[in-house]
Amino acid sequence: MATSAVSPRLLALYISDPDAVSTDFTDQTLVDSGDHLTYQIAWANRGWDINETPTIYVDATPVSSGFTINYATGAVTFTESQEGSTITATGKRYATTQLIGLTTSKLSVSNKVIDVSAMEDSWEESIKGKGDWSVSTDMWWYCDTDVPSQDLLDRIGDRELWVQFYPYNAAASKVRFVGRAILETQDVDGSQNDAMKQMITIKGDGPLEKETYSA
């Protein structure tokens, strides 16, 4: 059987630029997920700027309540069915930059467990606790006047950013994990017989979402 293993060429890591001007999107249709409650914007316009409240329209009329927004995935979930209605949105999405020069990259997702074992149990029993996630990456360090992504890493500081980790970033088909995060560590390392490297850790702040795309 042919393998479905994924080449490292298809791994990609994008982060948002907190200093860049967010990109406008206007009157974009949100597609019904099928339940008439959750509607999502097209792939290219996801990753909404959390500092810019979008305007949501139901049949061209702006609405301000009765829904929640998932800024990472560009989805709106209504409390009541919107069957038969056209849902659109106007707002801003983050500009993202691909980090280049990666030599390794790892997405780690964890769930804690809470021990609920009782004396009468022969086996330990547990329930789920909180989840957490992070991205750790080794990469070449570049002079930031030459490479925009290096300049971005050096400017971020402790500001929040969007992360898009693509284990599969082909032209016609994509898988990515998205969420809000902070740049927790950035170590720059030099030695006599090697190129300058850096190791970064991006720590998730809140949920991580999976998205897929097919052309």
Add this chain to the structure above:
Amino acid sequence: MASSAIKGSYGIIQIATNAIGELISGKITIGNKTIDVSNYDEDWDEFIKGKGNWSITGRANFVVSGTAQAAIETNILDPTSTYLAVRFLINAAGDDYYSGNAHPTQWDVDGSNTTQLVVDFTLQGTGAIAREA
């Protein structure tokens, strides 16, 4: 005498009854805690059995669409979800296996310049593990 050893690749990990595709390695660890009851009357440490525990760890090629990998992924991305039914097979026919319920506690997707993307995962058992044969 012919060996009764079995191939390591028979050690398939299943989520419900779906095998994790392109598994590279897998391990089930079953433990029993012990309770120290040593006392002045004895010259040697003595123990009684405490609670049992178990976990499964594995590594697989990351695949874009695989039912079992997706089940672990979906579960760990939702901290409010409940446990998964898991099996660790120990024969070719798949009718001899360990089974129980487990929470995914770790899911790492890892790539480098010179290797394919791999996923490393840990499933922490909750409740009993049983051998079904």
